[in-house]
Amino acid sequence: MDSIEFEDLQRRLKALEEENAHLKALGAADQTLRRRAESALAESEERYRTLFNSIDEGFCIIEFFDGPHGPLSDYVHVEANPAYTQHAGIPNVVGQKVREMVPDEADGWVELYSDVLRTGRPIRFERELIATGRHLELAAFRVEPASRKQVAVLFQDITARKRAERELQQLNETLEARVVAALAERKLMADLVEGTDAFVQVVDPDFRWLAINGASAREFHRIYGILPKVGDNMLELLEGQPEHRDAVRAVWSRALAGEAFVEIAEFGAPGRARRFYEMRFNCLRDGSGRPLGAYQFSYDVTDRLKEQERLREAEEALRQSQKMEAVGQLTGGLAHDFNNLLTGIIGSLELLQIRLGQGRIKDIDRYVTAAQGAAKRAAALTHRLLAFSRRQTLDPKPTDVNRLVMGMEELVRRTVGPEIAVEVVTSGGMWATLIDASQLENALLNLCLNARDAMPEGGRLTIETANRWLDAHAAAELDLSPGQYVSLCVTDTGAGMTPEVIARAFDPFFTTKPIGQGTGLGLSMVYGFVRQSGGQVRIYSEVGQGTTMCLYLPRHYGKEADKPSPPPTRNAVRSEASHTILIVDDEPSIRMLLTDALEEIGFNVMEAHDGPSGLNILQSDARIDLLVTDVGLPGGMNGRQLADAARTTRPALNVLFITGYAENAIIGNGQLAPGMQVLTKPFVVEALAARVLEMIKDGTGRT
Template sequence: MMPSVPQSDSEAYYRTLFESMDQGFCVIEFFDGPHGPLSDYIHIEANPAYAVHAGIPNVVGQTLRDMVPNEADAWVARYGAVLATGQPIRFEQELVATGHYLEVSSFRIEPASRRQVAVLFKDVTDRKRAERALMDVNETLEARVATAVADRQLLAGIVENTHAFVHVLDMEMRYLAVNSAAAAEFERVFGSRPRIGDKIGDLLAAHPELLADLRKAWAKAFAGEDYVMIDEYGDPSLDRRYYEQHFSPLRNAVGEQIGAYQFGYDVTDRLAEQDRLRIAEEALRQAQKMEAVGQLTGGLAHDFNNLLAGISGSFEMIGIRAAQGRTADVEKYIHAGQGAARRAAALTHRLLAFARRQTLSPKPTIINKLLSELVELVQRTVGPGIAVETIAAGGLWTAQVDANQLENAILNLCINARDAMVGGGRITIETSNRWLDERTARERNMVQGQYVAVSVTDTGSGIDKSILDRVFDPFFTTKPIGQGTGLGLSMVYGFARQSHGQVRIYSELGQGTTVTIYLPRHHGTQDEREAVAPARLPRIHPSGESVLIVDDEPTVRLLVADALGDLGYHCIEAEDGASALKIFEGEPEIDLLITDVGLPGGLNGRQVADAARVLKRDLRVLFITGYAENAVLNHGHIEPGMEVLTKPFSIDDLIRRVERMLHETKAGSGGK
């Protein structure tokens, strides 16, 4: 693992490398212009070498269309593809405005929402001129070779003054031409100097492995291909360097191939600079990640410590008042502790929603019907100073979603909207059908197809564009300390992504904000059985039903056993999976298994349940879990007779769930 680098050091290292590198380097940021979305960009960073290679000084702050309006579309197309796809590119292109021919490599700066692309380039005008000249010579080279094959001045006037390494070979890999730079470099790394008429095979006869490398590099050129490659060459006892090589076939005047030629140059230092830049950026990203982790844990500790103080303080006061005999005061401390516990549970649910680890039960849902039942709760929550209206689209598709979690998400958005409208205002909840084509879906990091959209719009203060990309981050909030956890929008984001949807936000300062949740369409109709509220079950009078409780936390076992025992159930406890199975083998007439999913000792709750069902096929199983271990629960696949209850749960919820599950057992079997 790479050691972490302090952020200040990594930034200084990055800045030093940025300012001192020989290559031109800049960072551009795309924006929407008069020519359309992402149709222009501005230079936000540029090193001193930029002006040297591009011929344009003081580029920072200039937009592309102000600098080179006649060439803007071509450059936007190049870098726009990098921004859209995330795929780095290498290319050569002339900057017509200055007459400089540039060799460019470009990559996207993550995340893509920053709309930034990094560009590394150098001026290769001399090399391009030499290449053009050599291509002109290619048409007449056969005649010139026939009359002066041994003339060492064959290409002197064309390529001798270029910095590129030029090699021209016939079909037997015999030198027809080589410029001084190439001959000197070949001698430096291979130990022998090539001359016109020499064969590469003779020059490297003592180094068959090096010769094999060169034959492989030239092979496609002798097969008639044009290509570019970067590879390492040289005798390890002398030097090995990286070279970028442009290979082309050499043809005579009538189009017959008579050899091949190559333009190359040493890119070892450039690659090393790119590696150093990459390492510096990785260090910077790591520092930013650690800063985010610090913000996350700090916010979490702040909120949980407040809640734990309320819970522990309530228990202490209950103990004090009990010792004093003042039992009349106990009830208010019980209520205070329960309230703090409920808020702590809500906080963990928000964290799990952000991490996409909450338990979801997506079902076909008619969202318009859900809104009609939810709007009254929203109005009570936001207060009389804010008007709440709904705009329900006609013919709205059925959505595949967990209705309860969707209600929580909408309520969170409405609470955020309320807080943004201090002097009152209006909240509009709107539904619509959306079909996203391939391009739009890709831009929004979604899958092409049909979605049901739920939008919450307010007339509040709006959000500054400088922080708009951060609003879904956990614990990011603009509210004063103690007035918000910063988990509301991150919960909405996590819920939408876990539901295979997406969240989009649009805001204007002083105008308001719109947050839209996209949910996948259910292709079918709502299951009417789900639409009918279940009838209230009669309370069971236990007649000796046995319940096996498996949990490694003694407090949980104690509370569950006492609560069910008070109702007359026969409760048996086990602290791990192995103990539970031993109990079950000795007492198979157990009616209900209540087990935690995560258990110590090698057997998890699902494995215990599966093994117990081998002994008793109709055994009812209630999983109780701190979060949805989807891998253990077979990615959400729960068999008939199995249910999940998420911790922390109320005793009343536990009792209702147990009675319903055992009631179904009795109803199915006609009683015990």
């Protein structure tokens, strides 16, 4: 290699070295620029990300792709800020496709945003996202270059604003209609008030009319001869009629004081027609409750009151007619039964007198027995009538109904016969009831006999006891007070009863049995006895399904009464008969019978025909061990008054009231003072003697 070539090579090498050094210098500068660019880009991206996540509006970038519905027919959310969920109501949308998110709305959203992607024109619009019920305000623009197939969307939730706009629009649309309707309603009300027959008045606290309709003004003019108008003072208009002015002031003052009331009164000046008015007064107040005056609605009720009086008189006449019909039925039944019984008594006594006059005593016992039997049946008939009318004399004591029923079971079985199966169902823990046990036994036997008659071919009879709690509803249906009751029910499997028969079942002398097989007093007696005892009777029956008769008796909270001791015998009476008895009765035949009966068994007897005569004896020094007095005495002093007067001087005096009628107001409905008892007429001598001895044994009778 020559020197020229070497120098040339050196020059080239040097040039290469210089070029390499220059290149190195350029590379170092480019590296610095790249680092700076990357740092600037990172800072820019951080600012963008901070802005992206911090703005209040929802923001997202969507990217279109070809789908099953065609080119660019779907898009996916590639970015979304946290505010997206707040405004759209859909969380975690990044990666979600629009056709998966809102399939029913996807076509509409794709159409809007694909147009932005295709044309590059940004859009602003409002649209409801139906899936979440949100109204959105949106802006969308294409992300360049177009080849990225992306669109940016900025939006916010305007649901509240849209709702307010819609409500405001509806209010504006209906405001005019409401005003028109209000004016029409006001006119309608004014027309109604003016056109009504009611008398309408409104006054202020000074008694000046704020309003008065035509009917009221005309009526005022008709009554008082003065035609009022709004602004007039009603008291000043009636200045010349002080009586009516004071009456008007009295009723209006109550309303002006705040009272709401209804009053019916008669108004009218002398010489003019006076009418009755029903006046309804109320206080007139403003929206805050402050009184502004008073108003009145009045109606002329004169004709209505006359019609009510006419109806009352017609109803009274109807009730009187029904009473007379009931009395006719009652007296007819009484006449039939008593005439039969009296025929037996009178005929027996006549034949007895004839046989005695003939000296023939062979048939005397038969006639006496017949007369006694008829008399006892008459007494039983009277007793049933008193039971129906709730006037019989009762001797109530605390009673165990279970014990009473079980004690009668064998008697019931024998009475109804072998064709009828008898079942007794008693409840445990039965409450006591305050009742006349003997009368309850009669009532139960009566119900069982009725059940037997309802089952001529045989059947089943069930007697059942139970404790009953009656609430207000159940008690009202039974016409009783709410509380605790004892029930005694008798059920048969007989033919049952129609509603018409049930309605009349308790009427006296009503019976469905053939003539001669029933008096029609059995159920009426049961009903009267139970009602007098504070209870109720109910019939539950259907034709062909049998009948249940239930007695509801009030619970007694005391203890059950001790069993009564057996009555003394005639011999026991004679052995104790060393006492004096005063008999007071206005009927001479009864005094004679009582005196003879008591003297015949050894008692000393004194007599008086009325209360004052008996009191004279009782206030004397005579020894009296027992007072036997009728309750109903003439002379202004009844038996109870006589006993009370006698006890002021003889406090330990025992008293036996005898009565054919239970004057409960006098003897206290069975609640007599200690040492007082009642014996109901008629009675046999044995019963009188036993009761007298029992009372004398309770105390010496000495005073």
